[in-house]
Amino acid sequence: MKNRRWFLPGILALAFIVVLVWGFVQYETKNDYKQMLNNEYQRLFYDMKDNVENVQVNLSKVLLAESKDLNILLLSQIWQNALTAQEKLSQMPVSHKDLSKTEKFLNQAADYCYSLIQAYLDGKPITSKQRHALFALQDNASYLADELSNLHNKIMKGRLNFNLVRRREDRQLDKANENIMDARLTKFEEKITNNYPELIYDGPFSDQVLNVKPRGLGGKVVSVSEAKDIAKKFIGVKKVRKITKFEEGKKSNAANISAYTFSISPENASKERAIYISVSKKGGKVIWMMNPRPVDRKKLSVNDALKYAKKFLEEKGYKGMEPNYSLKFDGVVLFNFAYKDNNVTVYADNIKVKVALDNGEIVGFDAAAYLKSHYDRDLPKPKLTEEQARDKVKLDFDIENVRLALIPKNGIKEVLCYEFKGKYKGSNFIVYINAETGKEEKILKVIRDENGILMI
Numbered sequence: 001m002k003n004r005r006w007f008l009p010g011i012l013a014l015a016f017i018v019v020l021v022w023g024f025v026q027y028e029t030k031n032d033y034k035q036m037l038n039n040e041y042q043r044l045f046y047d048m049k050d051n052v053e054n055v056q057v058n059l060s061k062v063l064l065a066e067s068k069d070l071n072i073l074l075l076s077q078i079w080q081n082a083l084t085a086q087e088k089l090s091q092m093p094v095s096h097k098d099l100s101k102t103e104k105f106l107n108q109a110a111d112y113c114y115s116l117i118q119a120y121l122d123g124k125p126i127t128s129k130q131r132h133a134l135f136a137l138q139d140n141a142s143y144l145a146d147e148l149s150n151l152h153n154k155i156m157k158g159r160l161n162f163n164l165v166r167r168r169e170d171r172q173l174d175k176a177n178e179n180i181m182d183a184r185l186t187k188f189e190e191k192i193t194n195n196y197p198e199l200i201y202d203g204p205f206s207d208q209v210l211n212v213k214p215r216g217l218g219g220k221v222v223s224v225s226e227a228k229d230i231a232k233k234f235i236g237v238k239k240v241r242k243i244t245k246f247e248e249g250k251k252s253n254a255a256n257i258s259a260y261t262f263s264i265s266p267e268n269a270s271k272e273r274a275i276y277i278s279v280s281k282k283g284g285k286v287i288w289m290m291n292p293r294p295v296d297r298k299k300l301s302v303n304d305a306l307k308y309a310k311k312f313l314e315e316k317g318y319k320g321m322e323p324n325y326s327l328k329f330d331g332v333v334l335f336n337f338a339y340k341d342n343n344v345t346v347y348a349d350n351i352k353v354k355v356a357l358d359n360g361e362i363v364g365f366d367a368a369a370y371l372k373s374h375y376d377r378d379l380p381k382p383k384l385t386e387e388q389a390r391d392k393v394k395l396d397f398d399i400e401n402v403r404l405a406l407i408p409k410n411g412i413k414e415v416l417c418y419e420f421k422g423k424y425k426g427s428n429f430i431v432y433i434n435a436e437t438g439k440e441e442k443i444l445k446v447i448r449d450e451n452g453i454l455m456i
Contacts, residue, residue, distance in 0.1 A: 041092065048088035049148040051081040055109060056145045059138035063131065072120050075113040082110035102144070109137050214257050216349075216374035217283030227260040227279040234286050234316070235275060241267045257371060259287055285371055286316075291363040295331030298357040302326060302452070305333040308360035309353040313337065318351060318370075326452040331357050333452065334364065341379060345405040348373040348414060379406065380416050382435035389418040389433040392440060397431065398423045407432055407442065417441055430455065 058078045065071050086106035112133065116126060126134075222230070224245055232240045242265040257280050264275040278287040300308075306323060313321050321337040322345065328334075332354050339349035354364025382389075386402055393399065399422040409415045417432040428446035433439070444455040 044088045044091050045148075045151070048085050048092070049145070049152060051085035051088065052106075052141060052148055053145045054078075054081040055085065055106075056138060056141035059109075059134060059141055062126075063134055063138065068120055068125070071126065072117055075117045075120075078113045079110045079117070082106045082113070086110070105137075105140060105144070109141065112137065214280075214282075214372045216371040217257070217280055217285055219282070220284065221282050222279070222284035224260055226284060227281070228262065230279050230284050230286065231262050231264065231277045234277065234289065235264055239266050241265045257287055257368065258282065280371065283371075285367070286365065287368050287371060289362075289365040291361070293356075293363060295356045295358050295363075298331050300355075300357045300360055302328060302333050305355040305357060305360065306335060308355050308362070309333075309335045309337070312353060312362045313351065318367075321351060324350075325455055327454060328357075328451040332363060333357065339370065339374065341377060341406075343404060344379055344416070345403060345419070346377070346414075347405060348408045373408075377406070380436065382416060382418070384418070384433075384435055384438055386418060389435065389438065390420070392433045392438050393420055393431055394424070396424070397429070404435065405432065409441065415441055421446075 055078050058074045058081070062071055062074045062078070065074060083106075086103055089103060089106065116130065119126075228243050228245070232243060244263045244265075245260055246263055259278045259280050261276065261278045264277060266273075266275060273292050275289065275291045277289040279285070280287055306326070309323070310321075318337075320340045322340050324336050324338050324345075324347075326333055326335045334352060334354045337351045337353065339346045349370045351370045352364070352366040353362060355361070356363045382404065390399070390402075397420070399420050401421040403419050405417050405419040406414050407417055415432075416435045418435055420431045420433065422429065422431075428448065430444040430446060431440065432442040432444075434441050447454045447456060
C-alpha cells in the first residue's frame with residue numbers, strides 16, 4: 001500500500017522530467033535552426049557584397065581600358081557579377097517593394113554591359129555617351145559597395161541579426177533602425193532615385209523597354225466594381241464567397257500595367273486557400289491569377305492537363321495559342337503557350353497556364369507578357385528561302401522540324417527567323433536563323449525529362 005502511494009507521484013515526476021528534457025531539446029533544436037538560417041543569410045550577404053564589389057572594380061577598369069578584348073572580358077565579368085548579386089539579393093529577408101530600384105540597378109548594370117558586348121562583337125566601340133553611363137553606374141556601384149561594407153561591419157560586431165529582419169520584430173527594429181539591412185539599402189534607393197542615368201540601349205531591362213506602354217489592353221478604364229465582376233467571372237461566380245481589394249494602381253514589374261489586385265475567399269474555404277487575381281485598370285484584362293491550393297492525388301496525365309489548359313484559353317477568348325513547353329512539379333503542370341499568327345509563331349505573345357493534376361482545375365494564369373506585347377502585326381516576308389536558311393545551319397545538325405517564328409531580340413525588337421529543331425551529338429537544340437539576313441540569332445538547348453520540356 002505504501003509503495004502504491006508513491007507510485008503515481010513517481011510516474012508524474014518522471015513524466016515531468018521527460019517533458020522538461022523534450023522541451024529543452026526542442027528549444028535547442030529551434031535555436032540551432034535559427035543560427036543555421038542566420039548563417040545562411042550571412043553567406044548570401046557576403047556573396048552579394050563580393051559580387052557588388054567586383055562590379056564596381058571592373059566598371060572602373062572598363063573606364064580605363066582601351067583594348068577591345070580586355071573590355072569584352074571585363075564587361076562579361078560585370079554582367080555575371082551583377083546578375084549573381086541580384087539573385088543573392090532576391091533571397092535575402094528584405095522588403096523587396098522597398099528595394100525595387102536596387103534590383104533594377106543590378107539588372108540594368110548586367111543588361112547594359114551585355115548590350116555593350118554585343119556592340120563590340122558587331123565592331124562598334126564604346127562611345128563617349130556610353131562611357132558617361134558607365135561612369136554613373138560605377139559611381140552607384142561604389143556607393144552600394146560602401147553601404148554593404150557598413151553592414152558587414154555591423155555583422156562582425158554582432159549588431160545585425162538576419163532572423164530579426166526576416167521576422168520583422170517591430171519593437172527591436174524600431175530601437176535599432178540603423179542596424180537593419182533595409183535601412184542601409186534604402187539609403188542607396190534614395191541616392192539612385194536622384195542620381196541615376198536613363199540608360200538607352202537594346203535590352204529587356206532598359207528604360208525604353210520597361211516604360212513601353214502595353215499594347216494588348218484595349219482603351220476603356222474600368223472601376224473597382226467592374227474589376228471585381230471581371231475577377232469573379234474569371235474564377236467562376238459560384239466559387240466566390242467573398243472578394244476583397246488589397247492593392248490598387250500597383251504595376252507589374254514585368255508588364256508595367258496598372259491594376260487592381262483582389263483576394264478571393266472560395267466557397268469551400270475550409271479546404272481551399274485564398275485565390276489572388278490581378279485585373280488591369282485599363283481594358284479590364286486579367287493579368288495573372290494564383291490559386292495556391294494543395295494538390296494531393298494526381299490522377300491526370302500531362303496530355304490530359306494540356307487539354308484542360310487549351311480549353312481554358314479558348315473559353316477566355318485567347319485564340320490561336322499553341323503550347324511550347326511544360327514543367328511538372330508539386331502536383332501541377334505549367335504550360336507555356338505562344339500566339340500563332342497564320343504560320344508564324346510569335347514568342348513575345350506568351351501566356352502561362354498552370355493545371356492541377358487531381359481534377360484539371362486551372363490554378364495559375366499569367367498573361368502579362370501577352371498583354372504587354374500583343375497587337376496586330378504587319379509581319380515581314382522572309383527574304384531567304386528555307387533551303388537558303390538551312391545552308392546557314394551546321395552540317396551535322398540533324399534537322400527534324402522547321403517553321404517560321406518571330407522572336408524577341410534585345411527588348412522591344414523582334415526578328416523573323418527560321419526555327420530549326422533537331423539533334424546534335426545526342427542532344428536536342430533549336431537554332432534560329434534570321435529570315436532576312438541569314439544571321440544565326442540564337443541557339444536553345446531543349447531539356448526533356450519526366451517532369452516536362454524546358455528550353456535554355
